[in-house]
Amino acid sequence: MKIGLLGFGVVGRGVYDLTANREDIQVAKVVCLEDVSLPDAEVTRDFQSVLNDDTIDTVVEAMGGLHPAYEFVRAAIEAGKNIVTSNKALMATFYDELIPLAKEKGVLLRCTAAVGGGIGWLSELERARRSQTIEQVGGIMNGTCNYILDSMTRLGLGYDEALSQAQKLGYAEANPTTDVDGIDTWHKVILSSNIAFGISVDESTVPAAGIRHIKAEDVASFKEHGYVCKLISTGMMADGKLSAFVHPTLVPMGEPEANVPANYNLITLIGTASGRMSFYGQGAGRYPTAYNVVQDCTDLLQGKGFYSPYGGKVAADNAVERRFYVRGDKDAWLEENAQETWGNAIVTKPVSVSAMHAWLKAHPGTFIAALPNE
Secondary structure (H helix, E strand, O other), X not given: OEXXXXXXXXXXXXXXXXXXXXXXXXXXXXXXXXXXXXXXXXXXXXXXXXXXXXXXXXXXXXXXXXXXXXXXXXXXXXXXXXXXXXXXXXXXXXXXXXXXXXXXXXXXXEOXXXXXXXXXXXXXXXXXXXXXXXXXXXXXXXXXXXXXXXXHHHOOOOHHHHHXXXXXXXXXXXXXXXXXXXXXXHXXXXXXXXXXXXXXXXXXXXXXXXXXXXXXXXXXXXHHOOEEEEEXXXXXXXXXXXEEXXXXXXXEOOOHHHHOOOOEEEEEEEEOOXXXXXXXXXXOOHHHHHHHHHHHHHHHHOOOOOOOOOOOEEOEOOOOEEOEEEEOOOOHHHHHOEXXXXXXXXEEOOEEHHHHHHHHHOOXXXXXXXXXXX
């Protein structure tokens, strides 16, 4: 296999390092904007040199973002080159284009590192769905948020201090919006649900709430009631109806999710035969993520393509009900649905996830967290 590697940042450099001594996989060209000198690969700023090189059979996209990653990947598929990517935003956003196009052009596409980094979640999900029906997927999918919440819970840090520490350690970007507002997790649960259920989730029907507005008083209140707060994603199919959402969730102390430390992930599937199966590990990092990119390359060598059949568009109804902790704005709807108070916050009676997120959209400075399903 000869690879055209797009991007030479954290993941791209890791892919190069892990393939350097392999005889079956070779990085032939690297497309990046930096002035990099490599002993055994040509470095170029011109993607067309990869596209027009007939000796390159596989393009590994490690650039991140939507553009120009989308244009490059689509052009590579059109040119008959296999694709490996670690880009969850790309795969979730352009799923309806890239998966059918790869099939049409007879090329293979894999994206295991796009969800869970070094865990290998999507490849395990692929194996699990071969012999059973997957009923639910989700869990802790973002290491940045988990680090912040863990630091606030265990170390007593405030949100700003925990975020600053995460940024110093390289766990959070200078602009952490994608992580703390739940967008990164949103992409991941959409992609996971697509594969688990063999569908294409209508992303406009999947709401996401993040952790930006959590305060120390919230964490203290959760501890008092025996809970730990985590950013949890959920995708589930029941009686032909899809639910998919992301929001902070209270987990009873002692549960596996409650004890996930630092920047680790814990992602879970529930199957009709297996029951609950959880996958734990580093959700990011150079070599853990690059490891799964290289694993995808070895799968391509064995002729393995995408993880599940492409299915039609399905909207999430999110009619499932939860109780919610709500601190911030109050109005008549919230007062009507209040069941109890925790300090300055209201805990609602069971309301639909769709109704709670619709209310939150009109009150954007408010913090919500779902209580465990009862």
